[in-house]
Amino acid sequence: MSGTITIDGKTMPFTGGQTIMDAALAAGVYIPHLCHNPEFKPHGSCKLCVVEANGRNVTSCTMPASPGMVVVNDTPELNEDRKALVQMLFVEGNHICPACEATGNCQLQAAGYYLHMQSPHFMHFYPPRRVDASHPDIFLDLNRCILCELCVRASRDIDKKSVFGISSRGIDSHLVVNSESGRLGDTSMAVTDKAAHVCPTGAILIKRKGYTVPMGKRLFDQKTLREFHLEQQKRVEPEDGPDGG
Amino acid sequence: MADEKRKIRIATCSLAGCFGCHTSMLDIDERLFDLLEMVEFDRTPFTDIKHCGPCDIGIVEGGVSNAENAHVLKEFRENCKVLVAIGSCAITGNVPALRNNIDLWNCFQEVYLYDPGTEGKQIPNDPELPLPFDKVYPIYEVVKVDYFLHGCPPPANAIWKFLTDLIQGRQPETGHELLRYD
Ligand code: SF4
Ligand code: SF4
Ligand code: FES
Numbered sequence: 346m347s348g349t350i351t352i353d354g355k356t357m358p359f360t361g362g363q364t365i366m367d368a369a370l371a372a373g374v375y376i377p378h379l380c381h382n383p384e385f386k387p388h389g390s391c392k393l394c395v396v397e398a399n400g401r402n403v404t405s406c407t408m409p410a411s412p413g414m415v416v417v418n419d420t421p422e423l424n425e426d427r428k429a430l431v432q433m434l435f436v437e438g439n440h441i442c443p444a445c446e447a448t449g450n451c452q453l454q455a456a457g458y459y460l461h462m463q464s465p466h467f468m469h470f471y472p473p474r475r476v477d478a479s480h481p482d483i484f485l486d487l488n489r490c491i492l493c494e495l496c497v498r499a500s501r502d503i504d505k506k507s508v509f510g511i512s513s514r515g516i517d518s519h520l521v522v523n524s525e526s527g528r529l530g531d532t533s534m535a536v537t538d539k540a541a542h543v544c545p546t547g548a549i550l551i552k553r554k555g556y557t558v559p560m561g562k563r564l565f566d567q568k569t570l571r572e573f574h575l576e577q578q579k580r581v582e583p584e585d586g587p588d589g590g
Numbered sequence: 591m592a593d594e595k596r597k598i599r600i601a602t603c604s605l606a607g608c609f610g611c612h613t614s615m616l617d618i619d620e621r622l623f624d625l626l627e628m629v630e631f632d633r634t635p636f637t638d639i640k641h642c643g644p645c646d647i648g649i650v651e652g653g654v655s656n657a658e659n660a661h662v663l664k665e666f667r668e669n670c671k672v673l674v675a676i677g678s679c680a681i682t683g684n685v686p687a688l689r690n691n692i693d694l695w696n697c698f699q700e701v702y703l704y705d706p707g708t709e710g711k712q713i714p715n716d717p718e719l720p721l722p723f724d725k726v727y728p729i730y731e732v733v734k735v736d737y738f739l740h741g742c743p744p745p746a747n748a749i750w751k752f753l754t755d756l757i758q759g760r761q762p763e764t765g766h767e768l769l770r771y772d
Contacts, residue, residue: 442742465728
């Protein structure tokens with residue numbers, strides 16, 4: 346199946362199997378997102394990518410495009426909802442940006458900037474979460490994990506190691522490490538693994554690499570999350586768009 | 591006198607803050623002279639006024655970590671028409687809130703009893719001292735806050751833009767380039 350869809354009045358083509366997100370990104374149209382990464386299967390947890398498609402709110406990263414679909418994306422209402430979602434993520438963890446090595450390079454933070462989040466608005470949870478420094482090269486701080494499962498997907502699908510998983514239910518859901526001790530140091534994870542480099546926040550950090558880039562030169566000092574995500578798409582599909590025909 | 595009355599009255603304070611946000615306020619440099627044309631200061635660390643009186647704008651740096659912080663914050667809220675949370679501490683609790691998952695008594699023992707450098711080995715218990723709370727709270731979790739100015743500290747240009755907007759009766763607008771959480 347292929348055809349065209351319309352996003353905020355702009356018409357763009359899609360090919361079989363493409364989601365609204367795929368078609369939008371291929372056409373250079375930005376839909377805010379955190380758990381989506383064009384290199385991986387969609388996940389659908391962050392809900393930032395929710396758009397109105399044919400009158401219903403759907404997650405654009407999982408919703409297949411269909412011929413003639415009319416999508417509403419960049420509206421003050423939807424962006425307000427997205428901001429509220431980012432605020433929820435901020436208060437749910439301990440996101441102390443001034444003391445985080447990922448600051449300036451963090452997509453959660455950049456989403457806050459992009460959506461003009463001035464305050465966390467909700468009450469903070471201050472959850473008592475773990476840090477795991479057992480690995481010689483990689484540091485894990487679950488206080489900053491937003492459960493996007495990008496590390497889970499990368500480790501399982503690309504590194505073929507399945508180092509990470511998600512455990513428990515509801516607000517107790519958390520990232521777990523698949524070793525008997527539960528410690529990262531007791532897995533086969535290597536600093537060269539894809540999973541070590543996909544975390545959009547400061548939850549997975551490479552040791553001894555913090556604060557090497559001066560303020561003003563960090564990723565999101567230079568560009569917005571929108572610019573970053575549109576470039577990320579281009580890196581994945583350098584030529585003529587997904588599936589190429 | 592009549593002229594003075596028309597000036598906007600501003601109070602500021604630091605609760606569980608580091609005075610960095612106040613330092614960033616001073617970083618507007620010679621624009622301080624312009625500011626003083628437009629406003630007069632009530633209680634702030636820059637004046638000798640002990641209590642916050644009726645004000646147009648109250649600016650609060652730092653989170654709430656002890657009973658005195660809560661007391662001062664409530665006094666600000668009661669007296670200021672507009673209350674502004676300035677800096678990450680007032681907005682999220684920030685670095686001081688890193689203690690929120692450490693037992694308070696353990697903190698005290700570590701600092702006053704176990705640390706090899708302490709003399710006397712006694713946890714301070716004079717009633718003059720404000721009792722600490724078990725957690726550090728952002729100020730909006732204690733009183734209603736009208737505006738937030740993020741950053742640790744917010745850049746001087748953000749503070750200047752924000753204040754001039756507010757003083758001149760505009761909706762404060764700090765654009766993308768002035769918004770930061772770190
Ligand atoms: S550790 Fe990072 S990549 Fe993994 S689930 Fe948490 S936020 Fe996502
Ligand atoms: S926000 Fe930063 S600069 Fe302001 S009081 Fe807190 S630690 Fe200091
Ligand atoms: S990007 Fe679609 S739910 Fe996260």
